[in-house]
Amino acid sequence: MTVWLLAALVAILAGVVATLLTPRFAGPTVEAGPHLRAYRHVPIAVLGGMGATHAAASWAETAAFAVLAVSAAFLVVIDLAEYRLPDAIVVPTYPLFFGALTLAAALENDWSRLGRAAAAGGVLLVSYFLLAWINPTGLGLGDVKLAGLLGGFLGWFGWPQVLMGTLAAFALVAAVSLILLALRRVGRKSEIPFGPWMIAGAAVGAAWQPLVLG
Structure with missing residues (x-):
């Protein structure tokens, strides 16, 4: 099976899972409900599933990254609509994601990568918590919890990726904020959801x- 065919299959599967999970998170009291019922998160899940295949070296890694991609698709749409990252999505993703990484480490007999992923997740979790404590209007606890997952993802690849991914997030939100300010779509004190970035x-x-970097 070629890489592109496998990527297409994983992308389709990610899209199907995102579609099937939609009723669970698109209730009538959810502000992002109309966006989710329009399945705007599904293309994001499909792209994430395709990216997961290209980033992974084994089926267990692919599963871990695809799980994160599906969760991320929901979180992007919900955070843009509601300025929050629900625990109902973030928290269950932890055991699924790190469980799949543990299986990948066992299959590859490379426990150092799992240790680094766990350490990076912990570092970003603590770092974001301190930032949220210092400036609670800038970051929420949802961002803090998401940071642990993304830290684990980046840490699986290496510490340079952790640094690059973290800096890129702040650079992207800064660029988007400046553009929205220039277009007068937001004010200086307007809230910008950080999760998608x-x-x-x-x-x-x-x-x-x-x-x-190298």
Whole structure:
């Protein structure tokens, strides 16, 4: 099976799972409900599933990254609509994601990568918690919890990816904020959801770090 065929299959599966999970998170009291019922998260899940295949070296890694991609798709749409990252999505993703990484480490007999992923997740979790404590209007606890997942993802690849992905997130949200200010779509004190840019930054860190840093 070629890489592109496998990527297409994983992408389709990610899209199907995202579609099937939609009723669970698109209730009538959910502000992002109309966006989810329009399945705007599904194309994001499909792209994430395709990216997961290209980033992974084994089926267990593919599963871990695909799980994160499906969760991220929901989180992007919900955070843009509601300025929150629900525990109902973030928390269950932890055991699924790190469980799949543990299986990948066992299959590859490379426990150092799992240790680094756990350490990176812990470092970002604590770092974001301190930032949220210092400036609670800038970051929420949802961002803090998401940071642990994204830190684990980036840490699986290496510490340079952790640095690149983290810096990319802040650079992206700064650029978007400046553009929205210039277009007068937001004011200086307007709230900008950070979750989508954390996710985008993690994707940039994983994809481009080798080209940028070495």
